[in-house]
Amino acid sequence: MQETDAREFKDNLHALLNDPLLAPCFSPKAKIKRESELFDSKGNMVRPDRVVFFPDRTVVTDYKTGEPAESHRLQMAIYSGLLAQMGYTQVQSMLVYIDSGQIIAL
Numbered sequence: 879m880q881e882t883d884a885r886e887f888k889d890n891l892h893a894l895l896n897d898p899l900l901a902p903c904f905s906p907k908a909k910i911k912r913e914s915e916l917f918d919s920k921g922n923m924v925r926p927d928r929v930v931f932f933p934d935r936t937v938v939t940d941y942k943t944g945e946p947a948e949s950h951r952l953q954m955a956i957y958s959g960l961l962a963q964m965g966y967t968q969v970q971s972m973l974v975y976i977d978s979g980q981i982i983a984l
Contacts, residue, residue: 890979899972899981903930903937916960926957935968936961943977954984 894900902908909931915923928939938957942950954971961969971984 887977891976893979894974894976894981897981899983900939900974902932903928903939903972908932916957916964918956918960919963924953924956924960929957929961931966935970936966937970937972939972939974941974941976943975946973946975946980946982951984958984 895904903910911929911931913925913927914929915925917923926938927941930937930939938954938961940950940954940957950973954973958969958971973982973984974980975982
């Protein structure tokens with residue numbers, strides 16, 4: 879990685895961590911599960927990157943590189959649906975594209 883690429887990546891990461899949508903998910907008070915396995919009714923396993931439990935909502939986040947894709951949205955719908963089936967209310971989803979610094983709230 880060249881110096882300018884490294885600087886851009888670092889700037890994107892800094893902006894992401896300070897974004898009002900994502901910053902609460904890194905609060906020391908938040909209850910966080912990383913790479914936790916979720917199973918559907920057929921026994922299929924999925925593993926979201928991060929699930930954050932707040933008193934009033936649950937936020938599931940997946941980190942990606944490259945361009946946004948419909949398959950990413952479908953993946954998040956599966957995660958959110960499973961969490962809702964487990965009884966979590968107000969499930970929110972976010973796709974975070976690290977290399978572009980983009981957050982897509984679904």
